[in-house]
Amino acid sequence: MRNDTVLPDAPPGDLAALLPPGNVVVLGGPGTGKTALLEAMMPALVAGSVGGAVFLTSSRQAAVASSERLLAASASAATGALGCVTWHAFARGLVTSHADLLAYRGEPRLLSGPEQWSLVRSLLLETTGVDWGGLAPLVDTRAFTDELADFVLACERRLIGPDDLLDRVGAGGPPAWAPAAAFLAAYGERLALEDSVDQAGLLAQAGDLLDDTPEVLAVTVARMGTVLVDEAQELDPAQLRLLELLVAGGARAVLAGDPAGTTDAFRGATPGALPGYAERLGGSVVRLEQSRRLGGPGLDAVQRLQGAGGQAPVALRGGRTTAVEVARYPGPADEADAVARLLRVAHQRDGVAYGRMAVLLPSLRRTVGPIRRALERYSVPYRLGAGERQLIAEPIVRYVLDLFRLALDPDRADELIPSLLTSPLGGLDPRELRALRRAALLADRTLARHVRAPSAELGVDARVAGRVTRLCRLVDQAGRWVGELDADGCFWEVWQNAPAFAGLVRRAEADPTNAAAARQLDALAAFSRALALFVDGRPGASMRTYLDVVERADFAGDPWLSSAMARADAVALLSVNAAKGREYDVVVVAGCLEGTLPRTTWSQGLFEAWRLDGDLDPVARAQATLDAERRRFVLGASRARDRAVFTWSRAEGRGEPSRFLAELGVQLPGEPSPPDQTPLEPLEAAGALRRVLTDWDRAAAERLAAASTLAATPGVDPGSWWWRRDWTHDPEPIAAEGRLRTSYSRIGTYEDCHLRYFFGSVAGLDDRTSYQMAFGKLMHTVFELAAKGEVADGPEALKAAYRERFDPAWFPSRAVAHQFWRDGMDMLELWHRSEWEAAKRALAFEIDFAIAVGGHLIRGRIDRIDRLGDGIALLDYKTGRTLATEEQAGSSLQLAIYYLAALRDPELAALGAPVKMQLVYPARPRQGRFTRVSQHPGPDHAQRVEQRLLTLLDGAAAESFDPNPHADCRFCQFKTICPMWPQGESFLAPAQPPAGLTTSGSGHEQGAGR
Ligand code: SF4
Helix, strand or coil: CCCCCEEEEHHHHHHHHHHCCEEEEEEEEECCCHHHHHHHHHHHHHCCCCCCCCEEEEEHHHHHHHHHHHHHHHHCCCCCCCCCHHHHHHHHHHHHHHHHHCCCCCEECCHHHHHHHHHHHHHHHHCCCCCHHHHHHHHHCCHHHHHHHHHHHHHHHCCHHHHHHHHHHHCCCCCCHHHHHHHHHHHHHHHHHHHHHHHHHHHHHHHHHHHHHHHHHHHHHHHHCCCCCCCCHHHCCCHHHHHHHHHHHCCEEEECCCCCCCCCCCHCCCCCCCHHHHHCCCCCCEEEEECCCCCCCHHHHHHHHHHHCCCCCCCCCCCCEEEEEEEEECCHHHHHHHHHHHHHHHHHHCCCHHHHHEEEEHHHHHHHHEEEEEEEEHHCCCCCCCCCCCCCHHHHHHHHHHHHHHHHCHHHHHHHHHHHCCCCCCCCCHHHHHHHHHHHHHHCCCHHHCCCCCHHHCCCCCCHHHHHHHHHHHHHHHHHHHCCHHHHHHHHHHHHCHHHHHHHHHHHCCCHHHHHHHHHHHHHHHHHHHHHHHHCCCCCCCCHHHHHHHCCCCCCCCCCHHHHHHCCCCCCCCCCCCCCCCCCEEEEEEECCCCCCCCCCCCCCCHHHHHHCCCCCHHHHHHHHHHHHHHHHHHHCCCCCEEEEEEEEEEEECCCHHHHHHCCCCCCCCCCCCCCCCCCCCHHHHHHHHHHHHHCCHHHHHHHHHHHHHCCCCCCHHHHHCCCCCCCCCCCCCCCCCHEEEEEEHHHHHHHCCHHHHHHCCCCCCCCCCHHHHHHHHHHHHHHHHHHCCCCCCCHHHHHHHHCCCHHCCCCHHHHHHHHHHHHHHHHHHHHHHHHHHHHCCEEEEEEEEEEECCCCEEEEEEEEEEEEEEEEEEEECCCCCCCCHHHCCCHHHHHHHHHHHHHHHHHHHCEEEEEEEEEEEEEECCCEEECCCCCCCCCCCHHHHHHHHHHHHHHHCCCCCCCCCCCCCCCCCHCCCCCCHHHHHHHHCCCCCCCCCCCCCCCCCCCCC
């Protein structure tokens, strides 16, 4: 019989004394002190005469946090037993210390997430005993492995074995479960054969151990005495069984949890089941109803949300005031910026420590990038906890992996070299990289090719050149290591040979408080261990195999947690789910969009793992899904003590605010919130005051106040303000002796907008290698190989050559990759039907040229040259879909340059007179062939082209870089730093001239005050 008691509002130590004897389930809403109550019980239990206590929780971070609090609060030095562990750690202790009873031949090897996936994949590829039926064509895909690896773990968590699964098929379960049951059996056998166990299997085996060996149960219970379970609403069947066995063996259990707070239902937890556990364990129920965290609007909002879910929450009273705010922003970048700014203002103005703030995101994997970049821009320190980042995403580890990626695939140099250069392995700073990029542009080659030039030709100072050369040498060495050594050995060689790592060790030794160096060393040590374990499990496994396994993006949390960062005063950046059990002063829940929070679409999955928990009809399943999402939202909404901020923005004009925002009971803003103008730094404050000061529309008093504040602001010197300057003032001219070396595409950019040319080609800010470029290069290659006869005759050979070279990793998503893949296939069809014959008769392909124009040099490449009557036609393939008109082709600068090149380049001139230049569009069929638009040279074409070019080349050489008000800005990436656009006006825009300074002249440098 259940005995519900409401505990009074008292300190945790007093409450612990009020708990009834026997097994107890403590129910409480957010912030009611459940964890604190369990922690308060620990010291007395550990010190007491009847057994001790084991304190269990669901996540490693919660376990670490509780252990730290327990140890900090303990006055005694004998604190060995004072700690909190995860269920997995507890089960691992049982299994490894009784490995012989479980028929292991030594200590079992615990598989990490990637290793479990890898085992499923290799079993799938080598096991032929499972008849997958209609699923057979999918078996060797990675997506199938993803699904099956998850399904295997889902079964283990729910204690469902192969026979149970088969029985469920007989009872109407999905037919795919029949082969999955056979696979599950094979998987279990392989694990036993290799003396290994996966994470979910640990719990099941610990349960088997206690069930089958009463003496082990008796010893365990005698040693533990009491088992304290935090986050008990998340217990899965395997954990629950373990708990029931311990209680049956004589242990006392005290469970604490929020019955309305289950967010791990997908892992097998049963929502709302917690109060019923008291009956199962023969215990009593007590309630905590006073929230120490929430109050006022924040508490009202949480209760409204819970009420909307239809599930009765625990009664909750609050004593504080938690403010609730909702803000909308125009787009994700503005939202990320606003969030970073908000945190910085809260820290600087309101004095909130960074470590007391958090940003919660619906899905870290998809949305963390913009937020991280914004936090870095605003100098807001942040940390990602274990489970929030994979070890391989840790920057220092990522660079090492990038080194090996490059060593294994030198074609990725354009993509990987820039970040490697600025990594610790390269050692360049962004300014040095820009200088190198600029030198590459002036030398007219890609950065990847340029770094391979002799040191003296790199065009940068000797110190930088030395670092570049050392990095290239390391890449070459890595190329040898990946061919000769296993993954572990490869890392060891890099560790020994990269000077950066020796420097890192020196820095950490010289300054033990250097958190950044400590974190990098921690990460490298953890990475080394992970590699050693990987090779241990798969002897001889190469770096390619390792990369193949870890490049899957969706492993759950890995076991690495940087101790240096865990304690740092930094904003926590977490997924909503990972915020369980945490509390902050300020919490921002970002990305509150319908479709994201709540997620409104769920894949069924090949194996429909959700049916393991019962077969719901579609309406009931949709309702259950929505309720689960609401609980997730409540979790995020209930983490803040003082201030909870919910933000959302539309991505590319699409997206509606989360329905849960309406349930909060606050007014949603109809329009995007204006940017926060609060200055963050003296310079920003000075800028804002100067704007007020020079705004004639403002009241005189306001301007006067701005002037006096400016005068009193330290570090502000009106003498250093400037109002006008040239776009560049580099004493080194861009074009030595006024002679420019450029390409037709760059000078084409200059013609459209001088400033864009400056940003992209002179300042070296254009480092984009777009997927469109990669795709275009591929199509050019296939067309050329086919026309030269290097691909066998026939559409299948053509497509095979395409398939071999197409890499979905170029594209931002699989959907985009798929679209391009289809476009490419269509182009090849058309090419084969109507272009191949003519292409085979072409005179030349991919011809490089270099021509002099008025003392300048223009380089370029022509895709194809055809014979046309007595003359030649010059062709350029455009694989994009935007079609130029005949008129645009007639005035195309690119085609005009081709014409000049065909007249002046001796090799091209020998082929005949140019009579037509064409842009050819493989993606745009017209009348059964590629669409073509042409330029036909008139009698004075050469002179007109030369004149047009000279104006541009002289302008660029003379460093005339004004923005063009009539430029085609649609695809310009520099809008944010272009004074022609509102978002960039403050970057280069001149201020008003101080009185007395001349407003005429050629634009002298007046100092650089901004
Ligand atoms: S945004 Fe327009 S004006 Fe500004 S640099 Fe780009 S193309 Fe030129």
